[in-house]
Amino acid sequence: MKNILAVLKDLLKNIKLPKMQRLSVRQMIFWGVVVVATVGLFILGRSFTACWRLTSLPGIPLFTCSGGSVNPLSGNPVVNSQGTPVDVPPTPELAAPEVQYPQWDGASRINVVFFGLRGGDIANSDCPQCTDTIILLTIDPATKTAGMISIPRDLWVNIPGFGYSRINTAWTSGEAAKLPGGGPGLAMKTVSQFMGVPVQYYVQVSFDTFVAFIDKIGGIDIYSDEKLVLDPTGAGKDHKVITCCGMRHLNGQIALAYARCRDESQGCTDGDVGRAKRQQKVILAVREKVFSPEYFPKLMAQAPDLYNLFSAGIRTNISLNDAIKLAVLAKDISPESIKQGVIDNSMTSFENVVLAGQNASVIRPVPDKIRLLRDEIFTSGGPVSPIAQGDPVALMKADVARVRVTNNTYTAQLDTRTGNFLIAQGMQVTELGASTGVSDQTTVVVYSPKLYTLRYLISTFGITSSNQIIFKNDPASSADIEIRVGNDWVAKLPAGY
Numbered sequence: 001m002k003n004i005l006a007v008l009k010d011l012l013k014n015i016k017l018p019k020m021q022r023l024s025v026r027q028m029i030f031w032g033v034v035v036v037a038t039v040g041l042f043i044l045g046r047s048f049t050a051c052w053r054l055t056s057l058p059g060i061p062l063f064t065c066s067g068g069s070v071n072p073l074s075g076n077p078v079v080n081s082q083g084t085p086v087d088v089p090p091t092p093e094l095a096a097p098e099v100q101y102p103q104w105d106g107a108s109r110i111n112v113v114f115f116g117l118r119g120g121d122i123a124n125s126d127c128p129q130c131t132d133t134i135i136l137l138t139i140d141p142a143t144k145t146a147g148m149i150s151i152p153r154d155l156w157v158n159i160p161g162f163g164y165s166r167i168n169t170a171w172t173s174g175e176a177a178k179l180p181g182g183g184p185g186l187a188m189k190t191v192s193q194f195m196g197v198p199v200q201y202y203v204q205v206s207f208d209t210f211v212a213f214i215d216k217i218g219g220i221d222i223y224s225d226e227k228l229v230l231d232p233t234g235a236g237k238d239h240k241v242i243t244c245c246g247m248r249h250l251n252g253q254i255a256l257a258y259a260r261c262r263d264e265s266q267g268c269t270d271g272d273v274g275r276a277k278r279q280q281k282v283i284l285a286v287r288e289k290v291f292s293p294e295y296f297p298k299l300m301a302q303a304p305d306l307y308n309l310f311s312a313g314i315r316t317n318i319s320l321n322d323a324i325k326l327a328v329l330a331k332d333i334s335p336e337s338i339k340q341g342v343i344d345n346s347m348t349s350f351e352n353v354v355l356a357g358q359n360a361s362v363i364r365p366v367p368d369k370i371r372l373l374r375d376e377i378f379t380s381g382g383p384v385s386p387i388a389q390g391d392p393v394a395l396m397k398a399d400v401a402r403v404r405v406t407n408n409t410y411t412a413q414l415d416t417r418t419g420n421f422l423i424a425q426g427m428q429v430t431e432l433g434a435s436t437g438v439s440d441q442t443t444v445v446v447y448s449p450k451l452y453t454l455r456y457l458i459s460t461f462g463i464t465s466s467n468q469i470i471f472k473n474d475p476a477s478s479a480d481i482e483i484r485v486g487n488d489w490v491a492k493l494p495a496g497y
Helices: 002-014 025-050 167-176 182-195 207-216 252-260 271-290 296-309 320-331 367-378 392-399 414-424 451-461
Strands: 110-117 131-140 145-150 156-159 163-166 201-205 220-224 228-230 240-242 246-250 314-316 338-342 348-355 358-365 402-407 428-433 443-446 469-471 481-485
Touching (some): 131 182, 131 271, 131 320, 145 271, 145 367, 156 167, 156 182, 156 358, 163 167, 167 182, 182 201, 201 207, 207 252, 228 252, 240 252, 246 252, 252 271, 296 320, 338 367, 402 414, 414 428, 414 481, 443 451, 451 481
Parallel strands (some): 110 201, 145 338, 402 428, 402 481, 443 469
Antiparallel strands (some): 131 145, 201 314, 220 246, 228 240, 348 358, 443 481
């Protein structure tokens, strides 16, 4: 080890470093200028690139690029020389766009949905804008008939644009998202899609306005077939006993408590179904009072004043003129011509789902049974689909259904030829699907309730069996209806296609 160290020592002694030449003053000045110029060019290039405006570059410009601030129109924050954001006026909150609703011609069937918001103490309510009362009303001027269907608030349906949820949350979702038409627009669309009928108008009445109106007309009279102990104030401090059985007079507060009651401890049986039936009783009682010969002329004379008086508590898209036309029409419809229906437990099933991360109990509809009820209420001749009167082709076109055609036969190009035929009739054939197998019968698969299109297809393809119609609710489907063409269609396809 010592020998190795001695050898290294001798090698280092023999290494001679070159002598450094001393720079002249002129050389020192030259290299100094080179260094300063290099640093200056680097800083200038970096600033020029950071503040570039002639073309689009990624990133946010430095605050020094424009005297310590950035143009607000560029979308970047305004800051001072220290980089701290400068206060600017807040961005105004955008309201939901207003929607123009069509005016009623006075002759066409009209459908109106009534909503009752949960309301109450907004601060303590988990959903103050949930529509816990939903009643769909239809009036047909041609036949002088009407009908109403009560829809359960916990019904599990597809809310357009938001997926499946309780139907009573559609109003809240529409308001929060500031959609065109707001909460009423989305709630109307949800009811229309679920029930398979167009909904032109809505009416939402606050509890206070409801009470004031009942008192304004001097109360209502209903037939009570049960003993109820009502609590009008909702705080357990005031009780009103409704005895059984006979006609009972209710003022505004008692009528509201009667319409809202579903607590078995108060004698209100059948939960939401029983409450829906009581609400329909109240509606018919109001109709009876308002359209009585001694009161109706007075009401019509006061209509403009009443409309203005209650406008703060009534939210609707029905104009005063249309409201008067509806009132005059409804007066001529006898109570016997008003059909009533409630989507009850026989048409639904109770299920548990996960909603917003929490376990929730919902009511899942049985579509076939609800369709029978709807057709019974919305037509004068019993269960017939679809509901609305009018030209089948025009109604089909108004449905704007996306249609998929598949060929379940050995006949070449039958799907393409069928698609061309349907397009010529005004239908939107958006795709051709893969065959699901060979079949003797044509089958229609309904993914969303485009019932006018369904009726047109039933007639066109000569579908006679319910086994040829399959209902599969699927909001993610790229088609609303799928036609699986069978061998029975080969000879029916018109010539030229």
